[in-house]
Amino acid sequence: MKKASLVIDQSTTSSKVFLIDEDGKILDRASLSHQKYYPQKGWAEHDAMELYQNMLDGCKRLVERHPECEFERVSITNQRETIVAWDDCTKEPVYRAIVWQCGRTYKRCQELIKEGYEPMIQKITGLKIDPYFSATKMEWILQNVDTDLDSLKFGTIDSWLIYKLTNGNAHATDHTNASRTLLYALDENDWNEELLQLFSIPASSLPKILPSDAIFGYTDLEGALHEPIPIQGIMGDSQAAFLAQLCQEEGDIKMTLGTGSSIMMYQKERIPQQSSLVNVLGYRLNDKLAYGIEGIVNCNAECLNWAKEDLGLFDSYDQIDDSLFEQEPSLLFVPALTGLSMPYWNAEARGAFLGLERRSSKKDLLAALIDGILFQLCDALDAFPKSLSALRVDGGLSKNETIMQRLADLSQKTVEVSLHEDLSAMGAWMAGSRKQTFEKETRSYWPEMSIEKRNRKMDRYHRAIDCSLMMATIDHEERKWKEWNTIADSA
Numbered sequence: 001m002k003k004a005s006l007v008i009d010q011s012t013t014s015s016k017v018f019l020i021d022e023d024g025k026i027l028d029r030a031s032l033s034h035q036k037y038y039p040q041k042g043w044a045e046h047d048a049m050e051l052y053q054n055m056l057d058g059c060k061r062l063v064e065r066h067p068e069c070e071f072e073r074v075s076i077t078n079q080r081e082t083i084v085a086w087d088d089c090t091k092e093p094v095y096r097a098i099v100w101q102c103g104r105t106y107k108r109c110q111e112l113i114k115e116g117y118e119p120m121i122q123k124i125t126g127l128k129i130d131p132y133f134s135a136t137k138m139e140w141i142l143q144n145v146d147t148d149l150d151s152l153k154f155g156t157i158d159s160w161l162i163y164k165l166t167n168g169n170a171h172a173t174d175h176t177n178a179s180r181t182l183l184y185a186l187d188e189n190d191w192n193e194e195l196l197q198l199f200s201i202p203a204s205s206l207p208k209i210l211p212s213d214a215i216f217g218y219t220d221l222e223g224a225l226h227e228p229i230p231i232q233g234i235m236g237d238s239q240a241a242f243l244a245q246l247c248q249e250e251g252d253i254k255m256t257l258g259t260g261s262s263i264m265m266y267q268k269e270r271i272p273q274q275s276s277l278v279n280v281l282g283y284r285l286n287d288k289l290a291y292g293i294e295g296i297v298n299c300n301a302e303c304l305n306w307a308k309e310d311l312g313l314f315d316s317y318d319q320i321d322d323s324l325f326e327q328e329p330s331l332l333f334v335p336a337l338t339g340l341s342m343p344y345w346n347a348e349a350r351g352a353f354l355g356l357e358r359r360s361s362k363k364d365l366l367a368a369l370i371d372g373i374l375f376q377l378c379d380a381l382d383a384f385p386k387s388l389s390a391l392r393v394d395g396g397l398s399k400n401e402t403i404m405q406r407l408a409d410l411s412q413k414t415v416e417v418s419l420h421e422d423l424s425a426m427g428a429w430m431a432g433s434r435k436q437t438f439e440k441e442t443r444s445y446w447p448e449m450s451i452e453k454r455n456r457k458m459d460r461y462h463r464a465i466d467c468s469l470m471m472a473t474i475d476h477e478e479r480k481w482k483e484w485n486t487i488a489d490s491a
Contacts, residue, residue, distance in 0.1 A: 001070040005432060006059050007425045010051060010078045010157050011237065012036075012099065012259040013305070017058035018425045019066060024438025026421060028065060030058040037096060042103035042347070044338065045096035048084045051157065052164045060224045074165065074219060075233030075432035077240040077424045078157040079259075080180045083137040086160065088151040091168050095145045097157070098137040101260070101298060101338045105136035106347040112136075117198065123272065124185050124192055126279025131339075131347050132296065135182035135199045142200060152205045156180070158234050159207045162216050165231060170217030173207040175284035176239040184209075186270060186279060186291075210234075212431040213285045233432020235283065238262035240427025241394055242292065243283050245418070246437060251387040255377065256424070257395035259302045260341075263295040263380050265387065276343035276383050285431060295380035298341045300373050301396050303351075306337060313366045321402050324367045328457075331355045331364050332464040333372030343383050344465070348472040354464050370403060374410050375461040381411055390416040390444065394423040401445075409449035410457065417443045 004027060009016040013036075019028040032054035037045040063071065081100035086093045098104070109129045112118070118129045127133055138154050141147070155163065159173040178184045178191070183201060185192040189209070196203055210216060212235045218228035235243065238256050245254040247266040255263045270279055270291040282290035307313040314320065332354040334340075339347035353368065381391070391413045397403055398417045408415040420426060420440040430438070447454075 002068055003072050004066070004069045005073050005075055005233075005429055006062060006071060007075045007233070007429050007432075008055050008059070008077070008161065009237065009422055009425045009428075010055055010076065010161065012079045012101070015051060015054040015058055016422065016425070017055065017062055018422065019062045019069070020425070020429050022433070024426065024429065024435065028062055029421075030061045032058055036099075040104070042106070042338070044099035044101040046082070046099055048086070048093040048097040048160055051097065052161060055161060056222060059221050063221065063224045071225060071229055073230045073232045073432050074221075075428040076158050076161055076231070077235050077237045077428040078161070078177070080156065080177060080236040080238065081132060081134050082157050083134045083141070084155055084157065084160040085138070085141045085145070085147070086153050086163070087148065088153050088168065089148075091164070094147050094152070095141055097160075098141070100132055101302075102137065103131045103339050103347040105131045105140050106339075108136050108139070109347070121182065121195070124187075124195060125179070125182055126186050126270070126272070127180075127182055128278060128345060129182070130341075130345055132298070132341065133180060133182040135195070135201065138201050139199045149202055149205070152202070153207075154201070154205045155207050156236075158236075162231055162234070165219035165221070166217035170231070171207045172210055172216045174212045174214075174234040175209055175281055176212060176236040177234070178207075178209045179281040180236060186281060189284065211284050211286050213434055233428045233430070235428050235431055237424040238264060238294070239281070239283050240425070240431070241423040242427070243430055244423040244427035244438075245392045245394065247282070247292070247392070248290075249389075251385070251389050252392070253384065253387050253389055254392040254394070257300055257393065257397035259300065259305075261297040261300045261377060261380075261395070263297070263377070263384070264292045265294075265384055267291045267293060276345065283431070293384070295383055296341045297376055297380055298339060299335050299337045300377070303335045303337060303369055303373055304397070307366060307369050311365075313362045313369070317400060320366070320370065320400055324363060324370070324402065325406070329364065329367040329371055331360060331368035332460060333365075333368040334464050334468040335369070335372045335376050336468055340465075340468070342380050344469065346469060346472055349468045350471065352464065352468050352471070354467060370406065371410075371457070372461070374403070374407050375458060377407065378411050378458065381413070390414040392416050392418065394418045394420070405445050405448070408445040408447050410454055412447045412451055412454055414447075415445040417445070419443060
């Protein structure tokens with residue numbers, strides 16, 4: 001029988017499952033989309049049970065379609081920072097999953113910064129205080145959801161899937177996911193007691209942390225398999241792509257273009273950052289440990305999903321071609337649909353189109369939107385140390401040649417695009433199978449725009465950013481004024 005692994009990629013928009021053989025070849029795939037919930041301004045949630053059921057259904061479809069396969073393991077890569085809270089007795093969520101994009105804890109994060117906690121937290125975790133990360137999401141659930149602390153469990157998406165796949169027998173996560181919670185000490189490679197106390201998180205509610213290539217438990221996919229197989233190969237999606245991109249030398253840099261985006265550069269040793277970048281644990285396997293620095297961009301493909309599904313600016317991604325840029329866009333777009341991450345780290349900022357005229361068309365709006373996405377990525381790239389390495393790109397947007405050439409032009413970097421279908425899934429497969437590499441092809445793009453023209457375009461974009469940040473400040477002051485008046489009236 002042919003040996004193969006089931007590799008789950010549970011992303012912000014869908015649950016994808018791949019059947020991958022021993023040589024790293026994808027034999028088959030299944031994908032199911034899930035509902036996204038936005039109950040209040042700036043909030044984002046998923047139904048954790050829907051995520052699990054979609055993932056399970058995808059696995060079962062591949063098992064049924066391939067009776068000739070001997071299934072060796074299940075591996076998982078997942079959206080990071082998203083938090084699920086569940087009851088260990090009922091094995092059911094106590095609240096919807098709070099997504100990494102969710103900004104509901106912005107006010108709490110600002111309080112912690114004003115109280116002077118950020119230097120300490122950054123020293124321990126390598127991360128900034130921001131709603132993006134998981135700890136304030138857990139704290140919010142503890143304060144706003146009626147739970148039994150004795151049976152409460154927290155976990156990132158990987159931990160939730162492992163728990164359900166093992167029927168509650170394993171509550172575990174890997175180091176890459178744990179390191180995104182704001183509760184994990186990079187130097188200790190474990191939960192940090194001081195941070196658990198700061199956020200009032202019970203240690204008993206958190207998963208055990210294991211290397212990515214460890215065995216996390218066993219599953220028979222709720223009876224779909226004749227006997228249980230190991231769950232082995234667990235990694236956050238960006239780190240999984242980092243491993244699959246073979247970033248192993250100082251200065252190697254990759255960019256994963258998903259719903260949001262992660263730019264990650266390899267470092268041999270952890271060097272604490274004081275800029276808009278964050279330290280990152282690239283991966284921890286039984287015999288390997290890699291560090292890096294990361295730039296985080298909240299909203300990339302999500303902007304195009306919004307333009308396509310909600311605004312109707314285009315019907316097919318085939319419409320995004322060179323004809324959009326026959327004339328340079330005069331409109332500007334700030335892609336802050338869920339706030340601005342690096343280098344601004346302002347969760348209250350909101351998106352904007354600037355320069356609209358009566359004659360502005362859908363084509364003009366779409367071109368400006370694409371440029372805005374790329375300007376944001378270039379802002380993030382400019383924060384990194386200079387590197388002679390090509391920018392290694394993967395993810396959904398990398399499949400569009402027009403967007404990739406535009407990225408090379410605006411970043412003034414050589415862009416090396418992986419033609420592989422899903423590098424995050426391949427990183428999890430590498431961790432689970434303990435393989436060192438796999439066969440993949442690339443396509444390269446070189447800058448064709450002059451650096452003077454590029455700089456003029458970036459300067460215009462930064463003026464648009466100033467407008468967005470100014471409006472965020474005005475909104476903030478208006479809320480403070482309303483809160484003050486409410487207090488005054490009640491008095």
